[in-house]
Amino acid sequence: MTSPSFRLAHVPGVTPDKWVRVWDERSPDLPLVLVQAAAADAAGMVRDRAVDAALLRLGGDRTGLHAIPLYTETTVVVAPKDHLVTASDELSAADLADEVLLRPLDDVIEWTDGPGRVSDDRPESTADAMKLVAAGLGLLVVPQSLFRLHFRKDLTSRPIPDAPQSRVALSWLEDETTDPIERFIGIVRGRTANSTRGRQPEPAAAPRRAKPPQPKPPQRGKPRKRR
Numbered sequence: 001m002t003s004p005s006f007r008l009a010h011v012p013g014v015t016p017d018k019w020v021r022v023w024d025e026r027s028p029d030l031p032l033v034l035v036q037a038a039a040a041d042a043a044g045m046v047r048d049r050a051v052d053a054a055l056l057r058l059g060g061d062r063t064g065l066h067a068i069p070l071y072t073e074t075t076v077v078v079a080p081k082d083h084l085v086t087a088s089d090e091l092s093a094a095d096l097a098d099e100v101l102l103r104p105l106d107d108v109i110e111w112t113d114g115p116g117r118v119s120d121d122r123p124e125s126t127a128d129a130m131k132l133v134a135a136g137l138g139l140l141v142v143p144q145s146l147f148r149l150h151f152r153k154d155l156t157s158r159p160i161p162d163a164p165q166s167r168v169a170l171s172w173l174e175d176e177t178t179d180p181i182e183r184f185i186g187i188v189r190g191r192t193a194n195s196t197r198g199r200q201p202e203p204a205a206a207p208r209r210a211k212p213p214q215p216k217p218p219q220r221g222k223p224r225k226r227r
Contacts, residue, residue, distance in 0.1 A: 006030055006180040009037040009045050009054035012106075012126070013073075013145030014168055016055055022187045030180060039108050046171055053172040053181060057108050057143075066177070067169040070188055073143035075109060075165050076157035078133050085139070091158045100138035104129040109141050111164050126150060 006023075010016050016034065023032045035051050042056035047064060058067060077096060079085050085095060099116040104123040119138050123129040129140045130150045143166040147157045170188055172181050 004030060005033045006053075006184070007033045007035055007051040008184070009035045009042050009051040009056070011037055011039045011042050011054075011056050013143055013149050014055045014057075015145075019184070019187050023184065026187070026193050027180075027183055039106055043171065046173060049173075052178070053170060053184060056169060056171055058167045058169050059108070059110055062171070064174050065171045066174055067171045068185065068188070069167050069169045071168055073145055073166045073168065075141060075160050075163040076144045076147055077160055078130065078140040078142060078147055078155055078157050080134060080136060081154060081156045083139075085158060086156055088158065091160050093160065093162050096139065096141075096160075102129045102132055102138040102140045104140075108143065108146070108166050109164055111141065114141070114163070130155065 006027075008016065008020075020032055020034065035045070037045055037051075037054060037056070039057055040060070042054040043060065043062065043065060045051045046054050055070075058069065077085065077091060085091060085099070088095070093115045096115040101114065101116045101118050102123060103118050104126050106125050116139075123132060126140070126142060126146050127150050130152060132138060133140050134152055134154050141160065141163060144157065144159070147155075170185065
């Protein structure tokens with residue numbers, strides 16, 4: 001029989017290490033198993049119950065899923081270190097108007113009306129696109145975490161504040177907010193150990209104390225008539 005565990009999928013660029021460390025400290029009774037998932041597959045893995053929850057990027061079909069947004073990533077353009085766009089510390093969409101942009105098949109930035117000319121040849125992956133950028137065949141727009149994941153010494157990046165951004169969220173099945181899910185929600189939200197142990201039963205109402213009998217005031221007799 002397989003031992004129980006909490007299975008957590010995470011997409012490329014999302015690093016759950018700090019949350020996993022807290023989980024291991026607080027829930028040694030239930031191992032957390034990390035499962036690498038492609039960005040396009042993470043939601044389906046939750047629906048198919050291949051995992052209990054997923055750290056994924058918002059977008060696409062979220063039918064039947066809860067999602068708690070955790071943070072928003074910076075969008076950057078990746079270019080060779082000697083490219084003209086690297087002359088500025090920060091770029092706008094207009095700065096890319098004359099550039100060829102590569103859009104890999106695992107692209108996570110939904111920028112359908114973006115600047116420049118999108119290359120007709122779509123690389124299989126972001127890692128493949130980075131190689132093409134290094135070869136001078138175009139630029140690449142990605143979340144900063146993916147640039148760091150596929151870092152190359154011959155490439156650099158610049159932020160694009162007016163580009164669409166990617167939001168990372170914790171997602172799980174609707175109507176299946178289990179105790180382990182509650183524990184992990186507490187961790188990603190920074191709750192203390194005492195408040196991340198899952199759903200706690202409602203405290204019983206304290207019994208009402210009976211009021212002690214109050215002493216009756218002494219009755220005064222009728223005043224005697226003087227003779």
